[in-house]
Amino acid sequence: MNGAVDLPLGQADLTFRAAGDTLVRRTLLTSGVRVLSERVPGSRSATVGFWVAVGSRDEHSAESGHRATYGSTHFLEHLLFKGTPQRTALDIAISFDAVGGEHNAITAKEHTCYYARVQDRDLPMAIRVLADMFTSSLLDPDEFESERGVILEELAMAGDDPADVASERFFEAVLGAHPLGRPIGGTPDSIRSATRDAVWEHYRANYRPADLVVTIAGAVDHDAAIAELEAALGSAGWALDEPGEPVARRATAAPALEAPTPITVVERPTEQVNLILGVPGVVATDDRRVALSVLNTIFGSGMSSRLFQQVRERRGLAYSVYSFAPGYSDAGLFGMYAGCTPSKAPTVAALMRSELERLASHGVTADELERAAGQLGGAAALALEDSDTRMSRLGRAELMLGEFVDLDEALRRVSLVTADDVQSLAADLAAGPYSLVAVGSADESEFHAVIDQPAIRSDVA
Amino acid sequence: MNGAVDLPLGQADLTFRAAGDTLVRRTLLTSGVRVLSERVPGSRSATVGFWVAVGSRDEHSAESGHRATYGSTHFLEHLLFKGTPQRTALDIAISFDAVGGEHNAITAKEHTCYYARVQDRDLPMAIRVLADMFTSSLLDPDEFESERGVILEELAMAGDDPADVASERFFEAVLGAHPLGRPIGGTPDSIRSATRDAVWEHYRANYRPADLVVTIAGAVDHDAAIAELEAALGSAGWALDEPGEPVARRATAAPALEAPTPITVVERPTEQVNLILGVPGVVATDDRRVALSVLNTIFGSGMSSRLFQQVRERRGLAYSVYSFAPGYSDAGLFGMYAGCTPSKAPTVAALMRSELERLASHGVTADELERAAGQLGGAAALALEDSDTRMSRLGRAELMLGEFVDLDEALRRVSLVTADDVQSLAADLAAGPYSLVAVGSADESEFHAVIDQPAIRSDVA
Numbered sequence: 001m002n003g004a005v006d007l008p009l010g011q012a013d014l015t016f017r018a019a020g021d022t023l024v025r026r027t028l029l030t031s032g033v034r035v036l037s038e039r040v041p042g043s044r045s046a047t048v049g050f051w052v053a054v055g056s057r058d059e060h061s062a063e064s065g066h067r068a069t070y071g072s073t074h075f076l077e078h079l080l081f082k083g084t085p086q087r088t089a090l091d092i093a094i095s096f097d098a099v100g101g102e103h104n105a106i107t108a109k110e111h112t113c114y115y116a117r118v119q120d121r122d123l124p125m126a127i128r129v130l131a132d133m134f135t136s137s138l139l140d141p142d143e144f145e146s147e148r149g150v151i152l153e154e155l156a157m158a159g160d161d162p163a164d165v166a167s168e169r170f171f172e173a174v175l176g177a178h179p180l181g182r183p184i185g186g187t188p189d190s191i192r193s194a195t196r197d198a199v200w201e202h203y204r205a206n207y208r209p210a211d212l213v214v215t216i217a218g219a220v221d222h223d224a225a226i227a228e229l230e231a232a233l234g235s236a237g238w239a240l241d242e243p244g245e246p247v248a249r250r251a252t253a254a255p256a257l258e259a260p261t262p263i264t265v266v267e268r269p270t271e272q273v274n275l276i277l278g279v280p281g282v283v284a285t286d287d288r289r290v291a292l293s294v295l296n297t298i299f300g301s302g303m304s305s306r307l308f309q310q311v312r313e314r315r316g317l318a319y320s321v322y323s324f325a326p327g328y329s330d331a332g333l334f335g336m337y338a339g340c341t342p343s344k345a346p347t348v349a350a351l352m353r354s355e356l357e358r359l360a361s362h363g364v365t366a367d368e369l370e371r372a373a374g375q376l377g378g379a380a381a382l383a384l385e386d387s388d389t390r391m392s393r394l395g396r397a398e399l400m401l402g403e404f405v406d407l408d409e410a411l412r413r414v415s416l417v418t419a420d421d422v423q424s425l426a427a428d429l430a431a432g433p434y435s436l437v438a439v440g441s442a443d444e445s446e447f448h449a450v451i452d453q454p455a456i457r458s459d460v461a
Numbered sequence: 462m463n464g465a466v467d468l469p470l471g472q473a474d475l476t477f478r479a480a481g482d483t484l485v486r487r488t489l490l491t492s493g494v495r496v497l498s499e500r501v502p503g504s505r506s507a508t509v510g511f512w513v514a515v516g517s518r519d520e521h522s523a524e525s526g527h528r529a530t531y532g533s534t535h536f537l538e539h540l541l542f543k544g545t546p547q548r549t550a551l552d553i554a555i556s557f558d559a560v561g562g563e564h565n566a567i568t569a570k571e572h573t574c575y576y577a578r579v580q581d582r583d584l585p586m587a588i589r590v591l592a593d594m595f596t597s598s599l600l601d602p603d604e605f606e607s608e609r610g611v612i613l614e615e616l617a618m619a620g621d622d623p624a625d626v627a628s629e630r631f632f633e634a635v636l637g638a639h640p641l642g643r644p645i646g647g648t649p650d651s652i653r654s655a656t657r658d659a660v661w662e663h664y665r666a667n668y669r670p671a672d673l674v675v676t677i678a679g680a681v682d683h684d685a686a687i688a689e690l691e692a693a694l695g696s697a698g699w700a701l702d703e704p705g706e707p708v709a710r711r712a713t714a715a716p717a718l719e720a721p722t723p724i725t726v727v728e729r730p731t732e733q734v735n736l737i738l739g740v741p742g743v744v745a746t747d748d749r750r751v752a753l754s755v756l757n758t759i760f761g762s763g764m765s766s767r768l769f770q771q772v773r774e775r776r777g778l779a780y781s782v783y784s785f786a787p788g789y790s791d792a793g794l795f796g797m798y799a800g801c802t803p804s805k806a807p808t809v810a811a812l813m814r815s816e817l818e819r820l821a822s823h824g825v826t827a828d829e830l831e832r833a834a835g836q837l838g839g840a841a842a843l844a845l846e847d848s849d850t851r852m853s854r855l856g857r858a859e860l861m862l863g864e865f866v867d868l869d870e871a872l873r874r875v876s877l878v879t880a881d882d883v884q885s886l887a888a889d890l891a892a893g894p895y896s897l898v899a900v901g902s903a904d905e906s907e908f909h910a911v912i913d914q915p916a917i918r919s920d921v922a
Contacts, residue, residue: 042503045843081764089774093764098832100839103764119842149777156732157780157800162621269730271617303542303554303564313550316610319618339618371559378561381580382506386846 003409018406032210032244046218047391049115057179067198071186074107082143084136120219131232166274173435176258217390250329273440281332291421297372360430363423464870479867493671493705507679508852510576518640528659532647535568543604545597581680592693627735634896637719678851711790734901742793752882821891824884
């Protein structure tokens, strides 16, 4: 039983048992393709994902001369569903629909993942179809034009969702010109001017054997899955005997950020103001990530959290209120969200800030620490009942962390977090600089009082 | 092995095995409380739900003199989280958060359900806390006022979501003054004028032993769960030895509906128009429900469906497009949804109608029938991996259907659906009357051409 296992890029094979008596295996194929699986006893279904470490952060402005312009990665993701020499778009859809499988893809800031959840007997089919899509998509020019319309509709839908808009603007406000600050889907203009040839180049440049990571969890036989995968990749013309080295993981140093935007107001005639107040956070590989998850749990996750109690339970100011703490290879954020009536938005923003500062100056109780450990452990145990969660955990371990951490080890690390760790981290966060985003009937001037007050000193703890 | 089992209201005990070798048990306690459980081999967690057959349809206008005014049921649902003599709101939140459980409630048109998903060891706690909330909530006047603000925020959030608005207006358009046509949460006005005493009466009138149905799925020992439940109910002062008869299930006859509203436009300065076109459907207990699920699968569920292919894949007119077919005790609806650019909304609406008419006049292929069976079976098998789905299935069986149908029997029924069944049902639906709802930058006059054309005859098939 191993609690945590390093995943060195060049190592050919790894096999170990993890918490819950699952069998984890990792194989580096000659071609550079990496395959990770986690076999869950008693499972009757599986989730398989095909990953590349390419996301919206890897794109460029149209003026830069690079071909991968903003939104190209997401555009490409859509096009992979639109047909290969072997399968039309309808064939692909039928493959999964006919067995009641779930299949979809996600484009993120630092990766793209195509996945399917199917019953055990359908896993070979899922591997074959995803491999065909991954290797052999045609990016047919007519389909390209039709899909441009679909993507513009997707952007319009997101543009009509005030919480979505607030989230995108919050990333821009905190991260500024950093590549992680940009929206994942590009802009309507960048999508309108995207060309098929440029997206094709982006595809060819980033979907090579050395880029591909396949992760499978649930009812999976590792060797059989590899045989199925190699057969599919081989028949697509991939040179499986040609040695390839996996692409290096991203550098993880936190760069200096530009001065953030203190206040962003997007005026909308909506009933609520969608409000986010936040600060720069901690990168995904930072040692303080565990303390941050404890902090975020105590502060803004669940109905017993401080933010929920202060904003919703005691004052009835919001229905939805929580905090969040996304982490990437070289940037992180900490944000507090609430949707509230416009006249109360300054009050809610002030409460958010004062609660974070109270955490920094007074810390957490032993009870809160203990409850947070229980909450994180219980929630993780429930989440790991889904093979989707396990498939994603493998992908994250391989692409971002370079380490597989099972539930027992994750809980052990949580148990080591002290009240001082949490308070010290809270002090770093509370030191700002703060960015506030308000989408709705709001005016910038209302928020100056919250944003302009001097930050508490980061060494207060 | 039983595929389908009747659940007669007065029967004391039932025990049977269902597909997947689960053990289903139902007990009618002396007090009239009903307990249904489904034990799933190998499961390590459980979901428990406390149900009453009271929903928004059971409310009344303020002018009617009834105390349960619009939105009272949902208001009450919120208040059950706000404390009992034994537990404050924070205590309740901590009980579940401290073990990482999920706990929430749903108010629907015909029922209310309070539920929790927890690890197996935490099931007794979940039963105790839910029983305390169900029996002994204080509806404290101060908490009532604070929660009024929370609910107004919830309504405002829904009011800012154009798809939500379209859905609520669609129910109104098709069902008119029928009680199922009203929004679940009430209106801002009805929430502002709600009184604590009226909601208290609503609580006392509808949360009695004979109303309560408890359903539990996953890692559950039926007898132990009943012992835990009765201990909790008894200590709340419930007279468990006093004989009670479960409340009768709702009548299931389909009433005549008023003339529906043909066109509803809610003007909004949004980027997309959220469009729903639909017709009255089929009640939940109708023999044609199985044919309807096959029809809905072929027509508008999944990427291979006709609607998806016509609207998105071939023409790139929408990102989100699907059909849906909710069924209630005495009304049903069939709707087609798409979000699209305003100038294309009339085209999309016309496509929806012509596709439904094509289904009515030309029917479905044997391939489509076979694929639909595979899709429904596979999706159900995957969904039943979650104890939430099984807990809900038990509640629906007890409260609405009066029959438990396992996966094998459900698939057998699907396999009996013929192309004629689907075409005949499509003809009934395509006969209208049609209602169209558009939320966004739209004008009623654009849609007359789609709505005013005469419906095809319902005997076309």
